[in-house]
Amino acid sequence: MMAVSYFLELILLINFIIFSARFSVDALSIDYYALRCPFVEVIVRDTVHSALHDDPTLAGPLLRMHFHDCFVEGCDGSVLIDTTKGNKAEKDSPANLSLRGYEIIDQAKARLEDQCPGVVSCADIVAMAARDAVLWTHGPLYDIPKGRKDGRRSKIEDTFKLPAPIFNSSTLIRMFGQHGFSAQELVALSGAHTLGVARCASFKNRLKNFDSTNNVDPSLDSDFARALAKTCSAGDNAEVSFDGTRTEFDNAYYNAIQSASVLLTSDQTLYTDLRTRRFVNNYGMNTAMFFLDFTQAMVKMGQLDVKEGAGGEVRQNCHKIN
Numbered sequence: 212m213m214a215v216s217y218f219l220e221l222i223l224l225i226n227f228i229i230f231s232a233r234f235s236v237d238a239l240s241i242d243y244y245a246l247r248c249p250f251v252e253v254i255v256r257d258t259v260h261s262a263l264h265d266d267p268t269l270a271g272p273l274l275r276m277h278f279h280d281c282f283v284e285g286c287d288g289s290v291l292i293d294t295t296k297g298n299k300a301e302k303d304s305p306a307n308l309s310l311r312g313y314e315i316i317d318q319a320k321a322r323l324e325d326q327c328p329g330v331v332s333c334a335d336i337v338a339m340a341a342r343d344a345v346l347w348t349h350g351p352l353y354d355i356p357k358g359r360k361d362g363r364r365s366k367i368e369d370t371f372k373l374p375a376p377i378f379n380s381s382t383l384i385r386m387f388g389q390h391g392f393s394a395q396e397l398v399a400l401s402g403a404h405t406l407g408v409a410r411c412a413s414f415k416n417r418l419k420n421f422d423s424t425n426n427v428d429p430s431l432d433s434d435f436a437r438a439l440a441k442t443c444s445a446g447d448n449a450e451v452s453f454d455g456t457r458t459e460f461d462n463a464y465y466n467a468i469q470s471a472s473v474l475l476t477s478d479q480t481l482y483t484d485l486r487t488r489r490f491v492n493n494y495g496m497n498t499a500m501f502f503l504d505f506t507q508a509m510v511k512m513g514q515l516d517v518k519e520g521a522g523g524e525v526r527q528n529c530h531k532i533n
């Protein structure tokens with residue numbers, strides 16, 4: 212009896228050792244680089260903050276880059292890959308054309324390769340840069356697990372997985388649900404639209420046939436619609452800020468939704484739909500609640516389909532597969 216239970220315990224112990232060894236090699240963790248590259252956080256933050264000091268409007272694009280990376284093929288740096296002769300990459304997709312800030316990722320990567328060559332993945336740099344952009348714009352401070360590996364696939368056709376701005380809430384709830392997000396998390400993540408701009412191409416569907424009496428999208432405030440139509444007479448590339456404070460991470464985006472003065476169909480639909488409206492109201496009223504839910508959802512988003520261990524690589528150059 213004694214021998215059997217010792218034997219069982221031994222097996223449990225061996226299992227535990229194998230499991231934790233696998234865990235510590237593969238899994239993401241907050242202190243993944245603690246021994247491998249101790250100054251990684253400082254280097255990325257310093258690079259991002261000095262770039263934003265020069266051009267604060269890059270905060271939005273850095274945050275968006277992480278989202279586009281994670282929703283297509285997981286958070287694996289696939290968004291950074293350049294198109295080559297044989298392969299049209301995600302970057303070439305119309306959805307991704309307005310992404311900017313790649314040079315900030317390159318700068319951080321160059322400094323990190325200097326300090327600890329071959330150690331820090333491009334996917335981790337994108338995740339940290341998004342987080343640091345949020346902090347720089349006075350958003351919440353939060354810690355993220357690291358240890359993502361870079362992927363080896365980046366194909367333009369995969370970008371159909373990105374939500375389109377004309378989607379309604381049912382489609383968005385379903386799409387985000389496929390990634391394990393609740394309707395509340397969809398609303399919290401959409402709060403990223405507190406930063407940055409959209410181009411008229413992304414919301415002109417709401418202004419079509421617009422004249423002073425016939426407002427095509429009834430969920431759009433008519434004065435706001437008139438102002439948008441005027442701006443957009445300059446063409447598809449004219450830019451409009453999502454909320455009044457383009458480089459300030461706050462809850463003004465939700466207030467803009469409440470007053471029917473936000474840009475995308477996908478933003479306004481969160482208010483039209485009763486399943487999501489109460490979260491818009493909560494976040495519009497309570498910045499602390501928005502910050503808490505946003506950071507939790509970002510940490511979750513940052514772990515979508517991550518490649519670990521041999522499933523990926525640490526790219527030498529973020530623009531191409533090794």
Ligand code: HEM
Binds near residue numbers: 309383404
């Ligand atoms: C809910 C579904 C979403 C849709 C349909 C959507 C769509 C869009 C579109 C169409 C633009 C404007 C692009 C342009 O006209 O150049 C945009 C901008 C932006 N998106 Fe989203 N987005 C969504 C969710 C998210 C999420 C989850 C994040 C990040 C966590 C995010 C971050 C941003 C940021 C920061 C910008 C501003 C970029 C800039 O200033 O250049 N979006 N989004």
Ligand SMILES: *[C@@H]1O[C@H](CO)[C@@H](O)[C@H](O)[C@H]1NC(C)=O
Binds near residue numbers: 379380381382
């Ligand atoms: C949402 O959009 C989908 C796809 O276009 C459509 O089938 C559905 O009827 C729409 N739902 C609502 C509530 O408008």
Ligand SMILES: CC(=O)N[C@H]1CO[C@H](CO)[C@@H](O)[C@@H]1O
Binds near residue numbers: 306
């Ligand atoms: C959101 C969005 O516009 N997505 C587009 C990204 O690019 C692909 C390929 O061109 C389109 O199919 C998507 O609709």
